[in-house]
Amino acid sequence: MADLTKSGGGLSYRRHFAWTGKVARTVATVATTFLGLLLVTFLIGRVVPVDPVLAAVGDHASATTYERMREQMGLNLPLWQQFANYVGNILRGDMGQSVLTARPVLEDIGRVFPATLELATVATVLGILIGVPAGVLAAVHEGKLIDQIVRFLGLIGYSVPVFWLGLVGLLVFYAKLGWVAGPGRVDFGYDGVVDPVTGLILVDSLLQGETGIFFNALTHLALPACLLAYFSLAYIARMTRSFMLEQLRQEYIVTARVKGLPERVVIWRHALGNVAVPLVTVIALSYANLLEGSVLTETIFAWPGLGQYITNSLLNADMNAVLGGTIVVGAVFIGINLLSDMLYLTLDPRARR
Amino acid sequence: MITRDWLLSVSPESQMQARLGRIYVGWLAFRQNRLAMLGLGIIVLLIVVAALADVLAPHNPISGQLVQRLKPPGGDFLLGSDDQGRDILSRILYGSRYTLLIVALVAVTAAPVGLIVGTAAGFLGGWTDIVLMRITDIFLAFPKLILALAFVAALGPGIENAILAIALTSWPPYARVARAETLTVRNAAYMAAAKLQGISSARQIVGHIAPMCIPSLIVRVTLDMAGIILTAAGLGFLGLGAQPPMPEWGAMIASGRQFLLDQWWVATMPGIAIFIVSLGFNLFGDGLRDVLDPKRGQ
Numbered sequence: 001m002a003d004l005t006k007s008g009g010g011l012s013y014r015r016h017f018a019w020t021g022k023v024a025r026t027v028a029t030v031a032t033t034f035l036g037l038l039l040v041t042f043l044i045g046r047v048v049p050v051d052p053v054l055a056a057v058g059d060h061a062s063a064t065t066y067e068r069m070r071e072q073m074g075l076n077l078p079l080w081q082q083f084a085n086y087v088g089n090i091l092r093g094d095m096g097q098s099v100l101t102a103r104p105v106l107e108d109i110g111r112v113f114p115a116t117l118e119l120a121t122v123a124t125v126l127g128i129l130i131g132v133p134a135g136v137l138a139a140v141h142e143g144k145l146i147d148q149i150v151r152f153l154g155l156i157g158y159s160v161p162v163f164w165l166g167l168v169g170l171l172v173f174y175a176k177l178g179w180v181a182g183p184g185r186v187d188f189g190y191d192g193v194v195d196p197v198t199g200l201i202l203v204d205s206l207l208q209g210e211t212g213i214f215f216n217a218l219t220h221l222a223l224p225a226c227l228l229a230y231f232s233l234a235y236i237a238r239m240t241r242s243f244m245l246e247q248l249r250q251e252y253i254v255t256a257r258v259k260g261l262p263e264r265v266v267i268w269r270h271a272l273g274n275v276a277v278p279l280v281t282v283i284a285l286s287y288a289n290l291l292e293g294s295v296l297t298e299t300i301f302a303w304p305g306l307g308q309y310i311t312n313s314l315l316n317a318d319m320n321a322v323l324g325g326t327i328v329v330g331a332v333f334i335g336i337n338l339l340s341d342m343l344y345l346t347l348d349p350r351a352r353r
Numbered sequence: 354m355i356t357r358d359w360l361l362s363v364s365p366e367s368q369m370q371a372r373l374g375r376i377y378v379g380w381l382a383f384r385q386n387r388l389a390m391l392g393l394g395i396i397v398l399l400i401v402v403a404a405l406a407d408v409l410a411p412h413n414p415i416s417g418q419l420v421q422r423l424k425p426p427g428g429d430f431l432l433g434s435d436d437q438g439r440d441i442l443s444r445i446l447y448g449s450r451y452t453l454l455i456v457a458l459v460a461v462t463a464a465p466v467g468l469i470v471g472t473a474a475g476f477l478g479g480w481t482d483i484v485l486m487r488i489t490d491i492f493l494a495f496p497k498l499i500l501a502l503a504f505v506a507a508l509g510p511g512i513e514n515a516i517l518a519i520a521l522t523s524w525p526p527y528a529r530v531a532r533a534e535t536l537t538v539r540n541a542a543y544m545a546a547a548k549l550q551g552i553s554s555a556r557q558i559v560g561h562i563a564p565m566c567i568p569s570l571i572v573r574v575t576l577d578m579a580g581i582i583l584t585a586a587g588l589g590f591l592g593l594g595a596q597p598p599m600p601e602w603g604a605m606i607a608s609g610r611q612f613l614l615d616q617w618w619v620a621t622m623p624g625i626a627i628f629i630v631s632l633g634f635n636l637f638g639d640g641l642r643d644v645l646d647p648k649r650g651q
Contacts, residue, residue, distance in 0.1 A: 029490070036491030040500070044507040159579055159631035161586050164606055164624030167613055171621075175614045292496035296587050310499065311591055314506050326503045329496050337494065 037330040041323045095324035105324035114199025116305030120290040122225040127232030135240025157234025166300035181219040183302035224301045239282040243275040277348045284340035379644045389640020395633025403449040412440035414447040423616045433618040444600035451601045455585045462520040467527020475535025492525040505593045515594040534566040568645040575638035579631035
């Protein structure tokens with residue numbers, strides 16, 4: 001690869017080539033990762049003690065019916081061929097039927113995913129808006145009170161169980177103080193009033209002019225979103241702080257100060273500008289983690305999202321739904337990581353070399 | 354004072370003296386960090402409580418008296434009683450055993466696996482490295498809790514399977530750490546000397562490379578402990594970890610959930626226990642990192 005680059009034409013061509021090479025390698029990496037994900041879910045599906053043939057034909061089927069069904073389901077094939085079929089099915093979007101809802105798993109997931117997305121997105125936006133400035137301030141005033149507070153809040157965020165904090169939040173802000181609405185996405189009376197266009201209830205209610213529902217949904221969203229935002233900002237602030245501390249020690253900062261630039265510009269433009277690139281990765285990671293970490297939060301807040309769907313299916317031994325959900329979460333995880341890698345390549349010229 | 358001089362001697366006479374001296378210097382640095390000492394105190398307390406739960410617990414953790422159900426904190430029940438009339442304090446004291454068991458078992462299974470994979474990949478290089486790191490990356494790309502959930506769903510709920518599932522999802526970062534350390538020492542002069550003596554690859558890895566990886570690995574594992582405790586509690590909360598009537602903290606929170614509004618103490622008390630222990634591991638891990646791995650401190 002190095003030789004090829006050398007023999008390439010002008011500088012822009014060479015750069016372009018290096019970039020394409022990186023992208024191609026990233027895509028190959030993502031493909032193998034996804035294949036690995038499918039291999040793991042496939043193997044998990046294999047070790048489940050439930051016999052899928054027996055589940056399909058019932059206890060009283062004769063040996064010939066059983067055998068015929070087994071062949072029909074492709075379970076008599078060698079394992080690698082079964083896996084190939086499985087990958088083919090998943091790529092075609094066929095994750096099997098959910099036993100619990102009697103609908104295709106992918107359709108179910110399409111219905112519940114927007115709720116998770118809405119929660120995680122609001123939480124991440126809050127996390128960035130508070131976490132980044134908090135991290136910057138902590139780094140600038142290293143060792144001072146604000147730094148201690150940010151570090152303390154971060155430490156708690158790393159140590160407290162999310163489901164417990166959710167319960168305490170419900171107890172205090174819903175039951176005792178009555179500041180926010182309880183579990184669920186909207187009040188019972190409003191359930192199903194808004195047509196799911198995007199599936200994001202805040203957007204849908206506004207599109208259809210239902211401001212009452214919008215504000216009701218907002219009071220429901222407030223507590224779980226703030227809860228997840230706390231975990232997100234604890235992480236973002238901690239990373240921002242440590243990136244900033246590293247930048248503030250660099251010589252260009254001294255140069256900027258010597259030039260007489262206002263401290264505001266030195267910190268928020270020069271230093272933070274250089275932190276922005278690694279920060280994108282951190283934010284992407286935290287976003288992906290929220291999509292996943294919502295499993296427990298959704299259970300606490302009866303939030304009808306992907307996490308609750310997975311846990312409900314789990315408790316009802318609905319393996320197709322559990323594995324389908326695992327694949328979707330894994331794919332989202334991989335996708336977000338890919339996106340942040342690409343952003344990194346685009347934003348940071350050094351990474352392209 | 355004589356021991357102190359012996360430990361701090363600049364010209365140790367034996368390997369053991371040098372080693373103990375290094376540990377002692379580390380301890381002196383660690384002792385300066387008050388928060389880290391607090392963390393160590395919490396961990397020691399956890400171990401003591403787990404060992405002496407039989408003596409310390411005022412009541413039976415498994416069977417209670419229904420007439421005493423849902424008593425508020427105070428009096429005979431310091432932290433209140435749950436819906437089956439069991440003393441919550443006693444259950445928390447006994448529950449520390451499960452927490453300690455989970456943490457210890459995950460650490461002794463996941464860390465060696467990560468160490469072996471990482472050192473082998475870094476030392477052998479080439480295709481072995483590519484394949485092993487590909488597998489590691491695949492596991493790293495997975496959402497941890499979801500993967501643990503899927504494993505437990507397949508294997509069936511229970512504390513052993515929860516531990517297995519957490520261990521299966523915990524080793525990849527350790528492999529990464531071990532590989533990075535291996536790459537830094539692989540071409541060191543002392544490795545060349547070892548090779549010239551003609552020792553086998555396996556002995557080079559076990560005897561000369563793995564020991565260099567252990568400090569970073571210990572730091573990483575300690576910092577992960579809090580996460581392991583939280584994941585285990587999460588699995589317990591969802592009913593997939595320890596099964597009733599075991600006094601596992603996550604499961605205790607789940608059972609107190611339905612009484613949250615009127616008997617808040619049933620769900621909140623075990624949560625405080627989880628929080629204190631995770632905090633202890635986090636503080637201890639941070640302090641340990643500053644001593645063992647000052648490069649990455651911050």
